[in-house]
Amino acid sequence: MATLVDWDLAERIARAAAGEGPAAMSGKLDLEAIGERSRKAVLGxxxxxxxxxxxxxxxxxxxxxxxxNLDSMRALIEPLERRAGETFPPGPAGAGLAALTGRVLGAQVGGLLGLASRRVLGQYEFPLLGPERPSRLVFVGENIDHAARELGGEPADVLEWVALHEMTHAVHFSAAPWLRGHLGALASTLLEDTPLKLSTADVLAGARRLVSSDPRQLLAELRDADPVSLLAPAESQETIARVQATMAAVEGYAEHAMDAAAGELGSAVAGLREGLERRRENRGTLARVLSWLLGFEMKLRQYRDGKDFADAVVELEGIDGLNRAWTGAEAMPTLAELASARAWFERVSVPSSA
Structure with missing residues (x-):
């Protein structure tokens, strides 16, 4: 079967870019206790x-x-791997292009994830597609240490803040298990129905950017250039809009709940917010890399719209009003409703007809 991504190359480059940092001092912190405090604050x-x-x-x-994250991405892109045969022409020329494409995409995906691994602090990770498996709540100790030094704070306070954000996602998805399936169905629709758009010119341009004997120069090229897009999204705007609205609503809920719950964890934790927000360049790293590959982008403005929406609904109707969004896929706000909390609440408050 033809492959779109050379996953072995992606893994090698990701591991090299991630490097091996010193033993994390944060590993001595009581992660279980910090996680439990965050869980209680979010649930409360x-x-x-x-x-x-x-x-x-x-x-x-x-x-x-x-x-x-490589494993998650591989499972998510698998539907495109099945369609790879329609991408390349038959014969030796097609085989050569397929091999080059795999190496270019492998280098790009591996490099970007490896670079992101040096900054990401924590992640609530769950499978969208592929075999069913438990979700995970992971924290990168080396990066917690580095963030504390960078911000002039204590590793324990940084971990408290990051744990609060990721625990909000974990509680949220555990309370609305349909949400994973909803996102997975949208992703599956996008991956199965959108025409492939991979072009020879894009692949060759990507290959030229990756020609360097200096590993530092190679990583700089990977960091500064978007991955080659695999899909032509013009024919899937409705699905893309639903993906964007759902992601914005989910992230906005987490940001709102984190702000509201942070007060219970002390002023030192809340005081780190500005510095940590500036540092969060890798917000939704896996989603961002995938959006590049799949031909659409989640803009920072859309995340802010999600936070503004959550704040506005709670101001109007309280947290129970906002929680109506998690009763089912039909209650999710649209992109337009993210800018009109009242319109969304009025829609979801209308009793459904029998």
Whole structure:
């Protein structure tokens, strides 16, 4: 079967880019206790009722984080791998182009995830497509240490803040287990129905950017250039809009709940917010890399729209009003409704006809 991504190359480059940092001092912190405080703070504010177990927080290295996300990405892109045969012409020329494409995409995906692994602090990770498996709540100790030094704070305070954000996602998805399936169905529709758009010119341009004997120059090229897009999204705007609205609503809910719950964890934790927000260049790293590959982008403005929406709904109707968004896919706000909290609430408050 033809492959779109050379996953062995992606893994090698990701591991090399991630590097091996010093033993994390954060590993001495009581992650279990910090996670439990975050869990109680989030549950206390949101009043959500988890229907599934909330994963236990765990430490991972940078290289372990890259492997987790490579595995997730491979499972998500698998529907495109099945369609790879329609992408390349028959014969030796097509085989050569397929091999070059795999190496270019492998280098790009591996390099970007490896670079991201040096900054990401924590992640609530779950499978969208592929074999069913438990979700995970992971924290990168080396990066917690680095962020504390960079911000002039204590590793424990940085971890408290990051744990609060990721635990909000974990509680949220555990309380609305349909949400994973909803996102997975949207992703599957996009991957199965959108025409492939991979062009020879794009692949050759990507290959030229990756020709360097200097590993530092290669990583700089990978960091500064978007991956080659695989899909032509013009024919899938409706699905893309639903993906963007859902992601914005999910992230906005987490940002709102995190702000509201942070007060219970002390002023030192809340005081790190500005510095940590500036540092969060890798917001939704896996989603961002995938959006590049799939031909659309989640803009930072859309995440802000999600936070503004959550704040506005709570101001109007309280947290229980906002929690109506998680009763089912039909209650999710549209992109237009993210800018009109009242219109969304009025829609979801209308009793459905029998």
């Amino acid at each position: 504010y949101t009043r959500l009722n988890p229907a599934e177990p909330i994963p236990q927080p765990e430490w991972v290295s940078r290289r372990e984080w890259t492997q987790i």
